Structures are given as structure tokens and as C-alpha cells.
Amino acid sequence: MRVPFVENGYGKPGPGRVLRPRTLSAMLAVLALAAALLAAPGYLPPYGLVVGFALLTSIAMAEAWNLVGGFGGQFSMAHSLFVGVGSYTTATLLVRTDWPLPPVVALSGLLPATMAAATGLVIMRLRSVYFSVASLGVALAVQAWMINWQYTGATSGLSFPGSDAPDESTLYAMAVGLTVFSTVAIVAVVRSRFGLMLMAIRDDEDAAAGVGVRSLRIKVLSFSLSALIVGLVGSLIALQQISIEPYSAFSFDWTINMIVISVLGGLSTWQGPIVGAIFVVTIDQLLEQYQAFSTLIIALCLILVIRLLPRGMWPGLRSLANVIWRRFHRMAVPAEGSHGSTDA
Amino acid sequence: MPAATLGVVIDGVLVGGLYALVSIGLTLVFGVMRLVNLAHGELIVGGAYLAIVSVGLLHWNPFLALLVVAPLLAAIAYPLQRWLLNPLLPAGLEAPLVATFGLSLIAQTLFLLLFSGNPRSLQVSYAVTGITVFGHPVRTVFLIGGLGGGALIVATYLLVSATPFGRSLRAAAEDPEAAATVGINVPHVYALTLALSAALASVAGVMIAIAFSVTPTTGLSWLLRGFTVIVLGGMRSIWGTLAGGILIGLLEESVAAAIGPTYQDLIVFSALVVVLLLRPQGLFGGGHR
Numbered sequence: 001m002r003v004p005f006v007e008n009g010y011g012k013p014g015p016g017r018v019l020r021p022r023t024l025s026a027m028l029a030v031l032a033l034a035a036a037l038l039a040a041p042g043y044l045p046p047y048g049l050v051v052g053f054a055l056l057t058s059i060a061m062a063e064a065w066n067l068v069g070g071f072g073g074q075f076s077m078a079h080s081l082f083v084g085v086g087s088y089t090t091a092t093l094l095v096r097t098d099w100p101l102p103p104v105v106a107l108s109g110l111l112p113a114t115m116a117a118a119t120g121l122v123i124m125r126l127r128s129v130y131f132s133v134a135s136l137g138v139a140l141a142v143q144a145w146m147i148n149w150q151y152t153g154a155t156s157g158l159s160f161p162g163s164d165a166p167d168e169s170t171l172y173a174m175a176v177g178l179t180v181f182s183t184v185a186i187v188a189v190v191r192s193r194f195g196l197m198l199m200a201i202r203d204d205e206d207a208a209a210g211v212g213v214r215s216l217r218i219k220v221l222s223f224s225l226s227a228l229i230v231g232l233v234g235s236l237i238a239l240q241q242i243s244i245e246p247y248s249a250f251s252f253d254w255t256i257n258m259i260v261i262s263v264l265g266g267l268s269t270w271q272g273p274i275v276g277a278i279f280v281v282t283i284d285q286l287l288e289q290y291q292a293f294s295t296l297i298i299a300l301c302l303i304l305v306i307r308l309l310p311r312g313m314w315p316g317l318r319s320l321a322n323v324i325w326r327r328f329h330r331m332a333v334p335a336e337g338s339h340g341s342t343d344a
Numbered sequence: 345m346p347a348a349t350l351g352v353v354i355d356g357v358l359v360g361g362l363y364a365l366v367s368i369g370l371t372l373v374f375g376v377m378r379l380v381n382l383a384h385g386e387l388i389v390g391g392a393y394l395a396i397v398s399v400g401l402l403h404w405n406p407f408l409a410l411l412v413v414a415p416l417l418a419a420i421a422y423p424l425q426r427w428l429l430n431p432l433l434p435a436g437l438e439a440p441l442v443a444t445f446g447l448s449l450i451a452q453t454l455f456l457l458l459f460s461g462n463p464r465s466l467q468v469s470y471a472v473t474g475i476t477v478f479g480h481p482v483r484t485v486f487l488i489g490g491l492g493g494g495a496l497i498v499a500t501y502l503l504v505s506a507t508p509f510g511r512s513l514r515a516a517a518e519d520p521e522a523a524a525t526v527g528i529n530v531p532h533v534y535a536l537t538l539a540l541s542a543a544l545a546s547v548a549g550v551m552i553a554i555a556f557s558v559t560p561t562t563g564l565s566w567l568l569r570g571f572t573v574i575v576l577g578g579m580r581s582i583w584g585t586l587a588g589g590i591l592i593g594l595l596e597e598s599v600a601a602a603i604g605p606t607y608q609d610l611i612v613f614s615a616l617v618v619v620l621l622l623r624p625q626g627l628f629g630g631g632h633r
Contacts, residue, residue, distance in 0.1 A: 137614070141614050292456050
């Protein structure tokens, strides 16, 4: 059955459609940003690259989680699994084979994507909290497995020679590429027909199914794409750390970070994870010596945001900017609304 | 019944009673408010730490210390529900879930700051002594945990089914608006439900601190065990929670007896996923979803 196409400006580009100026300028902005980020090794100290790497990978992971948890409305608690599988695929292949890096990294994204598709087909039949709880169960079950699996070194994990990993600035460049690619891909996905169907499922799964959206398929595809990105991030993290073990590679903290960043910044917006990640990484850096306090402050902010800005910081900032702009506008044009304009 | 099997059954049932006690707070909170409390593990661990501190200060028996610890934890939980979580409930699933998530992070960090990351436990004589039950030796603390857990589940059932508070709790769970129109203070009942859940969690925390140990992050694995139990029990049923706890206890003990304790967590968490898939309404649930 074909899905009736809703015309709202986000539709697929028709044959005669030209690039709108806004799209064009957005693309130029993205390219300029990518160039500025890529040039960073030239002007940043080595430590800056490490922070930049942390920021970029946080953005990519949160964008990926937000696709499923925000746009898709499926509150996944499985995402630490994909970081771990991505990291372990990279480390295992580097230790046990002499493959070159590109196929190793590629496989580290594809394996989590496949696992997400397989588990998604099973657990995404469940709805709301039942899916969340099942996804947490899957993540912790795999971690429990990895802690005991001799092939990957059980609790002691795996280490590969540092010469197998690229240097700091190459890793940083890979993180730039991955983050820009993921963000652009997710924007494209949520603005496509697929994205509309995904959000329709979030808003009302039965109604979406009623008009012919194959909800399971859509949900699983989004989960798999999300896992692909997170797995690639996991691969980069393994390359940066050289030595990995199951407690940190599969740590639930990864999932916590993705959720906290997405919720702080704004669920269901692509700008949200960027804002959230900048906020979280900044706090982390400011309180670098006091890690516990930084977590405490971030968690308190999470609760404040949920209570006061339920849609997140980015939508909050935007409406604030709107209010200011409107007030400014009104001052500039006093004739309008001098006698209590009715349009709010 | 061969002696080894009998041993597994006795251990399983006793551990199961403790698991039911660990989970009962989740059942109450989900049953009444449809709220998944991701900070439930931290209530348990918080109860354990509070008990460790008060035993250190007062030199009381840990179970006597519960007279202080349980009301204290309940008093912390009440305002959180009343003024933080209640206003979020109408916003749907995500907001209250994320709020409890934030609370769990805050609690974990406070535990780390106050008690460091090292495992802590309650030192008492019966943590190490054994006792013979039907010819099978069990650790005394498991006997206390199992029987005490079972007794508290029965007490909770009586509280919910046969007291005025229980009546208003059931009414608020069934239909909050109708309950409000007949004069039940629903926000107050909700807050009392979390407070009750916290008090029960503190008892579980003390038993866990005696039988095992706690670290700032142990809450997560207890939370997941709790989920497994209540999913088995049908999410909202008190007797289902007891049965689910005993089933998980039996499952863990038989796995430990058959292939060693290494894969216990794996089996339990897989059981959670399998049960969710086969019977999302739980083994004992009446089809609530």
C-alpha cells in the first residue's frame, strides 16, 4: 500500500525543483564550518584537539540517539551497546587481522547497524516503556556477555599497538567528517518522507499504521541508521584509546550522555544535540578537576530544563530570540500595535 | 527431591523474596502513577548508605536503624514526587522518565562524593553465619531477607487492599480524575506512594548491604533486576511481584548450580527481553498494557 504523500514543503524534491536560496546558504554554511573545523589542527593546541574530538563525538552520538529517541519517540536505552560493539569490532580486527583501517572502521559501523536491525525487529514490536526496558535489558545482557567472553579478553579487554591507530589530528579530522556527515544525513532523513512517517509513528502509532505506514519497518530502519553512526563513533573512540575493556566500552554512561545531551539541547531538533553537547562539554571542561561536581551540575540542569523549558534549550533560546526580536521590531515601528494590537 | 535440587529451590525462593522486596516499589509507582522510576535503584542504594551512616553513628542493629532510615528516605521521596514529578505526569511518558533519570544521576554523584567509589557493606555477625533449613545450609542473612521480603509484600498487600489509605491509592490509580472529584487528594496520594516505595526500598537496601555490598553505581543492576521481576509479574500486581521475584530467584540459582555464577546476569537480562516479547502483559498480568 502506498503512503499518501503529505505536501508540506519537506517533500521529496520533484523533477523541476531548484535549490532554494535558504538550502543553498545552509549548505555553504555547513561547508564553511567543516573547513574551519578541519583547519583546527593548524591553530589549536594538541589538548584542544582532544576536547574537540570529545565534543564532535558527543554531537554525533546525541544526533544519532535523537533520531530514535526524539524524532522517532522511541526512548532507547540500548545505545551504549552500539558504542561497545563499534569499539570492539575495531579492536578485534586490528588485533586479529592485518586489514587496513578503512574496512575496519566501515565494519565497525555496519556490525552495530546489523545488530540494531536484528534486535530492533524483535524489541521494537514493544511500545513506550516496554521498549525502553527491553532495550536496556539487551544492552546489559551483551555487556554481561562481553565481560565473560574469552575471545575478546573478557574483563581485561583488548589492546592494539598504537602504530595501528592514526595520529591525533587524523582522528580529529575523521571525527569532523563523521559528525558533519551524521548531522547532514539526519537532517536529510527527518525532512524526507521517511522522516515524516517516523514522526507520525511518534505522534500516534496506530493512526500512522491506519494510513499505511509500516511502523515496525520505519522504526527499525531509524534504529539501524542510528546504530551505524554510534558504531562509527565507537570505532573512533577505540582508535583514540588504543586499549578497551568491557566495563567502559559498554558502559551505560554512553547512553546517559546521549540522552542528557539530547534532552538538554532539545529533543526532535537537529540543533538540540549540538547545543546540548556544547553545554555539557563546556561544563565538563570548566570543572575538569571536579568530575563529580560537573555531573551533578549537568544533572541538575537536566531537571531544571525538564521543568522550565520542557522542549529543551534550543527551542527555548529560539522563542526567547523571537520575543526579543518582536519587541525590538515593535519599538522600531511604533505605529504598529500602539493601540494594543490583537495579534499576539 | 534430591538434596542438590532442594538446595537450589530453597536458595531460589529465599533470594526471590528479597528480589520481590527490591521490586515492590517499582510495582507501586508504576501501578499507581504509570511512572517508570529510573531512580529506584538509587533509592535502594541510598537506603543502604543511610543505614551504614546511622549504624556508624548510633551503633544500633541495622534493622533497628531502619526505624530512622525508612522514614528519612520516605521524607526525601515525598517532595520529589509532589513538586517535581507530579507536574510532569500530564506531559506524557518522556518528561517524568527523564526527570527520574536526572534524579538517579544526581543521587549517584552524591553517593560518590560522600562515600567514594569503594564497595561498602554493613558488618553484622549474621552476614557470615549459616543456618540449616530442611537439611540445607543457607546464609542467615538470606533467610532474613527472603522471609522478611515475603512478609513485607504481604504487609503491602494488606495496606493497599484493606486500609483507607489503600482505598484512596487504588482509586487514584484507577481513575485520578474521578478520585479527585470524590475528595481524594491525588497529588498527596501519589507522593505518599513514592514515599512508601522509598521506605520499602530502604529495607531492601539494608538487606543488600548486609548480604552483598553497595557502590554508587550498583543501583542500575538492581533496577534492571527489579524490572525483570515486575515484567514477569505483570507490572502492576503485588502478588505478581512476589511470584516474579521467586521465579527470578529460582532461575538465577539453577543457572548458578548448572553452569556456575558467571552467566547469571546474562541469563536474567535475557529472560527479561524474552518475557517482554512473549507476554508483555507479564506471566500473571491480566492484559494491562
